[in-house]
Amino acid sequence: MSESALSKHPCYNEEAHHHFARMHVAVAPKCNIRCNYCNPKFDCVNESRPGVVSEVLSPEEAGERVAQTMAQLPNLSVVGIAGPGDPLANAEETFRAFRIIASLDPDIHLCLSTNGLMLPDHVEQIKELGIRHVTVTMNAIDPDIGALIYEKVAYNGQLFRSREAAALLIERQLRGIGMLAKAGVLCKVNSVHIPEVNGEHLREVTLKVKELGAFSHNIMPLILSPGSFYEKMGFRAPTNEESIEVQQASAQIMKVMRHCRQCRADAVGMLGGDMSQTPELLPDALYFDKAARDAHQERILSKMKGLDAEPQGDWSQSVRVAVATRGSGEVNQHFGHAKEFLVYEVNSSGESRLIGVRKVQAYCNGMAECGDDGSGAARIFSETVQMLKDCTLLLCSGIGKAPSNKLRYVGIMPIVCKGDIDKQLEQNVRYMSYFASSCN
Ligand code: CLF
Ligand code: SF4
Numbered sequence: 001m002s003e004s005a006l007s008k009h010p011c012y013n014e015e016a017h018h019h020f021a022r023m024h025v026a027v028a029p030k031c032n033i034r035c036n037y038c039n040p041k042f043d044c045v046n047e048s049r050p051g052v053v054s055e056v057l058s059p060e061e062a063g064e065r066v067a068q069t070m071a072q073l074p075n076l077s078v079v080g081i082a083g084p085g086d087p088l089a090n091a092e093e094t095f096r097a098f099r100i101i102a103s104l105d106p107d108i109h110l111c112l113s114t115n116g117l118m119l120p121d122h123v124e125q126i127k128e129l130g131i132r133h134v135t136v137t138m139n140a141i142d143p144d145i146g147a148l149i150y151e152k153v154a155y156n157g158q159l160f161r162s163r164e165a166a167a168l169l170i171e172r173q174l175r176g177i178g179m180l181a182k183a184g185v186l187c188k189v190n191s192v193h194i195p196e197v198n199g200e201h202l203r204e205v206t207l208k209v210k211e212l213g214a215f216s217h218n219i220m221p222l223i224l225s226p227g228s229f230y231e232k233m234g235f236r237a238p239t240n241e242e243s244i245e246v247q248q249a250s251a252q253i254m255k256v257m258r259h260c261r262q263c264r265a266d267a268v269g270m271l272g273g274d275m276s277q278t279p280e281l282l283p284d285a286l287y288f289d290k291a292a293r294d295a296h297q298e299r300i301l302s303k304m305k306g307l308d309a310e311p312q313g314d315w316s317q318s319v320r321v322a323v324a325t326r327g328s329g330e331v332n333q334h335f336g337h338a339k340e341f342l343v344y345e346v347n348s349s350g351e352s353r354l355i356g357v358r359k360v361q362a363y364c365n366g367m368a369e370c371g372d373d374g375s376g377a378a379r380i381f382s383e384t385v386q387m388l389k390d391c392t393l394l395l396c397s398g399i400g401k402a403p404s405n406k407l408r409y410v411g412i413m414p415i416v417c418k419g420d421i422d423k424q425l426e427q428n429v430r431y432m433s434y435f436a437s438s439c440n
Helices: 004-007 059-072 089-102 121-129 162-183 204-213 240-251 290-303 376-388 399-408 421-439
Strands: 021-024 032-033 075-081 108-115 132-139 150-155 158-161 186-193 218-223 268-270 320-322 342-344 352-359 393-396 413-416
Touching: 021 059, 059 075, 059 089, 059 290, 075 089, 089 108, 089 399, 121 162, 132 162, 132 290, 158 162, 162 186, 162 204, 186 204, 186 240, 204 218, 204 240, 218 240, 240 352, 320 352, 320 421, 352 376, 352 421, 376 399, 393 421, 399 413
Parallel strands: 021 075, 075 108, 108 132, 132 186, 186 218, 320 393, 393 413
Antiparallel strands: 021 268, 032 150, 150 158, 320 342, 342 352
16 A cells, blocks of 8 residues: 555545545536435435535536646645546546546546446556546445345446346446456445445445455445435434444454545535535636645645554543544634534543544524524534534533533533644543542
């Protein structure tokens, strides 16, 4: 594995996601399969959350947007194509866009995300273009389980359904993953966790893709597109505990990703701060200064701690801590402004590991008492508490008196602090343990 291919990629390296940004260009509208959780009116759910479908760009427009964004975001290190359909069902546009982007700056990392059906036909081209990261979304290796997930597959002018469709798709996904590994392309496997369908099967998927040479496994909770078959049939997303349990089982086998944001096909910015819906932030400039960008990224790399590894300590006595952050690997976000919290486990030796990201609605609406106007704020607060109810501590850079008191009341201790997340986790959990033992 090449360290340089990993150090700046926010999805392949957890620490990099605190510092580096990615950009998706939505050049791929068509899809060649139908997943039961998908509604084609929305972005591909295998890497996205349902929202208004991303505006489709031509490869040339995509190149212009990337140049603009490179001028605006010196920490932009990766450009990916992930939809809104399947990039390899739109291979001509996808590869043309990658060629244009690579000609802007050969050092930008190119990243592709696919359902894998057409992957075996394109591995050569992927390698030749210097695409170093490919994600394959693979939800089952057993065609009987796959038949519950995929409605149909269109391949070579023929339409396949049910078990036959799943068997064809799975065979091509596995072949493609093996070919990527042999070609030296880092392959991440995404799986959608559908509790009653593949919850207990995902460990087998991990075992198989590891055997084939995949780099990591990203198990994402099901998000139902409105109007999809699963939505109509009442399928449900896993609970936070179910997600953690399934991820821990796979983490015994290989590296798992726990910081995925299931971002849009046109997402721009840090994983935790999508700017795609605020286009006024992007200037018209088509000129970017490569030397300044390179120097900026070198400075970031010099401050990073290196590649993350799964901590091997004893987690039986661990506590869970929610952290409000805007990036840079620091506690630096006010509770009321947080749209997500990173949830860590900290063990008795002070080691910490990320176990998930909890999306919430920002609590503060500008009222003096942090949104405590007695109306919508009460609902938002109770939803946030519901998302963080397994946490004992909450670290943030500030919090109003009213929410602070209410959090204590439900058993979550807010601590106002700033600085490096790992250090703050260690210090505050030690302090809490000391305090608890002195009181006994
Ligand atoms: Fe985009 Fe995907 Fe590349 Fe990352 S996203 S194509 S690997 S650059 Fe990342 Fe977004 Fe999760 Fe995807 S957080 S949905 S895993
Ligand atoms: Fe929808 Fe599945 Fe195609 Fe993605 S791969 S666009 S989720 S049918």
